[in-house]
Amino acid sequence: MTANTPPTDVQMHRRSRRPLLVEAGIVVAIALLILFAAPALLTAIGQEFRINMLGRFLALAIVALGIDLIWGYTGMLSLGHGVFFSLGGYGIAMFLQLQLPEGELPEFFTLYGVKDLPFFWQPFHSLPFSIAAIALVPALMGGVLGYLVFRNRIRGVYFSILTQAALIVFFNFFNSQQKLINGTNGLKTDTTKIFDVYTGSDQAQGIFYLLTVVLLVLAYVLCRWLTSGRVGKLLVAIRDDESRVRFSGYDPTGYKVLVFAVSAGLAGVAGALYTVQSGIISPKSMDIAFSIEMVIWVAVGGRASLVGAVVGALAVNFAKSILSEQFPDIWLFFQGALFLGVVTVLPGGFVGWLRNQGQDHLRSLFGRPRRVITYPSLAEDPEVDYERQNLRN
Amino acid sequence: MSDKILEIENLSVSFEGFKALNQLNFSMDTGELRVIIGPNGAGKTTFLDVITGKVQPTEGRALFKGKNLRSKSEHKISRLGIGRKFQTPRVYLKLTPRENLDLSCNRHKNVLATLLGRPSKTEQRTVAGLLETIGLSTKADLSAELLSHGEKQRLEIGMLVAQSPDLLLVDEPVAGLTDEETENVGNLLLTLAASHSIIVIEHDMEFVRQIARQVTVLHQGSVLCEGTMDEVQTNPQVIEVYLGQPEESDA
Numbered sequence: 001m002t003a004n005t006p007p008t009d010v011q012m013h014r015r016s017r018r019p020l021l022v023e024a025g026i027v028v029a030i031a032l033l034i035l036f037a038a039p040a041l042l043t044a045i046g047q048e049f050r051i052n053m054l055g056r057f058l059a060l061a062i063v064a065l066g067i068d069l070i071w072g073y074t075g076m077l078s079l080g081h082g083v084f085f086s087l088g089g090y091g092i093a094m095f096l097q098l099q100l101p102e103g104e105l106p107e108f109f110t111l112y113g114v115k116d117l118p119f120f121w122q123p124f125h126s127l128p129f130s131i132a133a134i135a136l137v138p139a140l141m142g143g144v145l146g147y148l149v150f151r152n153r154i155r156g157v158y159f160s161i162l163t164q165a166a167l168i169v170f171f172n173f174f175n176s177q178q179k180l181i182n183g184t185n186g187l188k189t190d191t192t193k194i195f196d197v198y199t200g201s202d203q204a205q206g207i208f209y210l211l212t213v214v215l216l217v218l219a220y221v222l223c224r225w226l227t228s229g230r231v232g233k234l235l236v237a238i239r240d241d242e243s244r245v246r247f248s249g250y251d252p253t254g255y256k257v258l259v260f261a262v263s264a265g266l267a268g269v270a271g272a273l274y275t276v277q278s279g280i281i282s283p284k285s286m287d288i289a290f291s292i293e294m295v296i297w298v299a300v301g302g303r304a305s306l307v308g309a310v311v312g313a314l315a316v317n318f319a320k321s322i323l324s325e326q327f328p329d330i331w332l333f334f335q336g337a338l339f340l341g342v343v344t345v346l347p348g349g350f351v352g353w354l355r356n357q358g359q360d361h362l363r364s365l366f367g368r369p370r371r372v373i374t375y376p377s378l379a380e381d382p383e384v385d386y387e388r389q390n391l392r393n
Numbered sequence: 394m395s396d397k398i399l400e401i402e403n404l405s406v407s408f409e410g411f412k413a414l415n416q417l418n419f420s421m422d423t424g425e426l427r428v429i430i431g432p433n434g435a436g437k438t439t440f441l442d443v444i445t446g447k448v449q450p451t452e453g454r455a456l457f458k459g460k461n462l463r464s465k466s467e468h469k470i471s472r473l474g475i476g477r478k479f480q481t482p483r484v485y486l487k488l489t490p491r492e493n494l495d496l497s498c499n500r501h502k503n504v505l506a507t508l509l510g511r512p513s514k515t516e517q518r519t520v521a522g523l524l525e526t527i528g529l530s531t532k533a534d535l536s537a538e539l540l541s542h543g544e545k546q547r548l549e550i551g552m553l554v555a556q557s558p559d560l561l562l563v564d565e566p567v568a569g570l571t572d573e574e575t576e577n578v579g580n581l582l583l584t585l586a587a588s589h590s591i592i593v594i595e596h597d598m599e600f601v602r603q604i605a606r607q608v609t610v611l612h613q614g615s616v617l618c619e620g621t622m623d624e625v626q627t628n629p630q631v632i633e634v635y636l637g638q639p640e641e642s643d644a
Contacts, residue, residue, distance in 0.1 A: 226508075229508075229511075230495065230499060230507050230508075230512070231507055233492045233495070233496055234496060234507065236485065236487050236488060237485040237496060239487075240485050240486055241483055241485060243447075243467070244479075244483045244484075244485070246466070246467035246468045247445060247468075247471055247476075247477050248468075248471060248496060248497050248502075248552065248556060249471035249497075249556060250468055250496075250502045250507075251502075251503075254503065254504040255504055258504055258508075
């Protein structure tokens with residue numbers, strides 16, 4: 001093909017397919033590494049307990065993807081994802097609590113003198129229902145809440161405050177309802193049984209670990225699909241100029257509801273996976289600080305970058321747990337410093353930096369010139385180049 | 394159906410007692426290129442706000458192709474076939490010109506169709522043709538934030554056309570442009586006028602002279618006079634509004 005003939009449609013097609021295949025290959029390779037190499041490695045260096053930690057943090061990476069979708073891409077800062085996370089967690093915990101011989105009630109009910117199972121517990125006898133509920137209940141709630149909020153054009157900081165208010169409402173409700181969901185104590189899962197195996201056993205935990213990695217990959221694929229193509233561009237357009245989007249003939253409400261619902265559903269799945277690996281879900285996961293932490297993971301990793309969200313969630317959480325082991329008294333200062341550092345020095349997060357300045361640094365390390373985006377005709381013009389070199393003040 | 398594309402009848406808009414538009418009557422034919430001029434605060438932008446559904450009229454009505462636009466939301470009006478360009482160029486800065494145009498070009502703008510649909514061959518061709526028309530082919534895949542002010546203006550006009558509207562509303566398209574760019578935009582609008590009805594709001598008299606056939610002068614929320622550029626410029630009332638009584642035109 002000479003430079004002048006325009007590429008045919010088939011060639012264009014092939015060219016756009018190849019990077020996607022490469023990306024898929026990389027994702028699968030990383031997933032396999034995390035599945036097989038990471039546990040082996042951690043066992044080899046005597047840090048076996050970190051496998052469970054890694055599993056939990058991978059679950060948190062799924063929430064981070066959801067936050068990135070709604071905040072990084074669509075520009076809506078949700079400070080209430082703890083609600084959706086907890087709904088997913090309570091969903092699976094209720095199912096596990098009900099894995100008892102016929103007629104028995106979970107232990108805490110008898111403690112408070114409850115004789116009959118509350119009505120909303122009933123469907124959680126069924127595994128398919130519980131699995132569906134983990135993702136769909138938060139998604140539905142996000143969708144309905146989103147519809148009411150977005151239809152009335154509530155945006156920006158008002159949206160953030162609203163989500164945080166919802167978080168507090170849910171926290172207070174779950175925290176105070178001993179007779180319904182064991183209130184502030186939460187629901188334990190590690191002493192419950194699933195398919196006649198204790199949830200806390202190594203065997204079950206291994207399966208949960210596998211499940212987490214698989215679902216993280218699926219979540220990544222879903223987000224990747226949503227953010228590429230027209231809808232992805234439209235989300236960015238909504239973030240940058242929502243009223244322009246309206247005047248172009250789009251109703252942003254539908255798109256925002258979709259993204260909010262998907263994001264909430266992902267948080268629910270993450271909550272369930274986190275719960276079975278940590279052994280408990282309690283109203284503490286609806287703590288304001290935890291929902292804000294989710295945002296910090298994405299900010300550190302890089303907004304509007306799916307890889308950034310995953311990396312951010314893993315890095316911040318590992319840093320947090322290692323620092324809190326080493327410096328139990330002052331580790332919170334590190335977290336604050338990290339966030340301040342990212343906001344002031346790396347506004348695009350780690351991946352954002354890597355994409356822009358980082359590439360230039362790397363190129364200069366290898367003695368290659370910096371990338372410049374200029375007018376193509378000017379970039380090659382020696383006179384302009386001379387000016388650039390000599391007239392810089 | 395009448396051959397009037399836009400009819401405005403006794404339109405008033407008041408913001409907490411302040412009348413931005415006052416009993417305004419206006420109509421234009423299909424295929425017309427109309428320029429609206431007027432001193433600051435004459436209600437030109439409010440006029441566009443009412444047509445595009447951003448502001449609801451207090452009184453009166455606006456008919457587009459015989460259909461009442463009252464209480465229709467912005468995106469519905471846009472889908473009826475009215476495209477609007479804003480005073481300052483508003484393009485999606487993080488997207489490339491090609492993506493900007495593609496979003497506007499999309500025929501089915503509901504969620505599901507956009508999610509599952511792929512840009513069709515014709516749409517891709519339309520986008521490529523438009524990039525050519527607005528002179529941005531070589532910069533089609535740069536981020537739009539790297540474009541110059543004039544290029545952004547042209548890109549936004551391109552986005553309007555991509556919607557294939559019947560009526561284009563263009564608010565001060567040459568504000569802040571060099572003379573050369575101004576002429577480019579003028580020629581672009583004249584080309585578009587062959588196949589669209591266009592309303593242009595403008596301050597720059599040179600530019601108005603370049604493109605105008607029929608001019609409407611707004612003053613204090615209503616139509617002061619209408620006619621060709623020469624008629625308007627010699628109209629004593631217009632001269633008074635623009636030149637005399639400085640305490641009023643300062644507003």
